[in-house]
Amino acid sequence: MLWEVLNVVGTIAFAISGAIIATQEDYDILGLYVLGFVTAFGGSTIRNLLIGIPIESIWTQGNLFVVVFLVMTVVFLLPDAWIPYWNRWGIFFDAIGLASFAIQGALSAVQVNAPLSAILVAATLTGCGGGMIRDVLAGRKPMVLREEIYAIWATLGGLIIGLDLISGPWTTGILFVTIVTLRMCSVRFKWRLPRYPIW
Template structure:
């Protein structure tokens, strides 16, 4: 049950996130659906490739494709004034998708007895892979490499689950809340991982 809920939360959040960015980039309806589906399912595809899960498993989730399609259609038909308000929530939707899919990816890896490092990689790629592909399709620098701490929170989910520190639905919900909370904090306070010192100096001079 927890697995299905995480799937639905992650799919909804990332489908909306991808569709909103497509609206922001003024993409047509095809672009909205492509970006939305890519964001919602791209991370799962990458994860399956990396840890040896059959790729065709991704197509056995008919109801998730229907949920994503419905969410993206709503975003497409909403008036611009509503979209302007929704854009403020892109980071929240993205944080929720990141957390839900990172946990789901880590659990998936654990369920097939993957090694500890594979659990961390599965969590990171499931949580952040779809957003990375979305940014490439949207002609943006991938958030995973440059934005306020992003992929690290997905890796944290894999680390925690890989060490078997999370047991049961309540602890899973707590981990979800913690990841969303810290992702939003990292955006608000502009926390960043270390950059090259020379580049940091150059940015300071540019200011």
């Protein structure tokens, strides 16, 4: 039950981030829904395509689609005075989404006996793919490729699962907390990957 709650929280956080970017880019309500849904479900959809999971399985999340739709409608109707509060707390909820989606993606790949390379891709795409598609549709440079360290933490989660270093709910929970903590540290301390030129 806790895992399902975290998954819902992460999905909603991703949807809100997509909706907020749509408002910042002056999109209409259709554009807001498109960016929100793409951010929330785009990564898992691409993952399913790449590792051979039936693509129609995405539609089994009917109740979550309804929740996301309602949340984005609220975002559209609210005045923009609440956005600074989201900027303060949204990063934390986004980190929850990153961790839960990355672990979910890696475990999905493990269930279909995918090789380690596919597990790494599944974890990374599930955690970051939706945000990358969102940024491309919004005409922005993908955040995960230029801001604080983000995608690497999803890949790290996939690596740990792919190497079979977790063996039950407790170790999975520890991995989840670790990814969230590392992501928040990246934001707090401005951790970035090296850029060209290095010197």
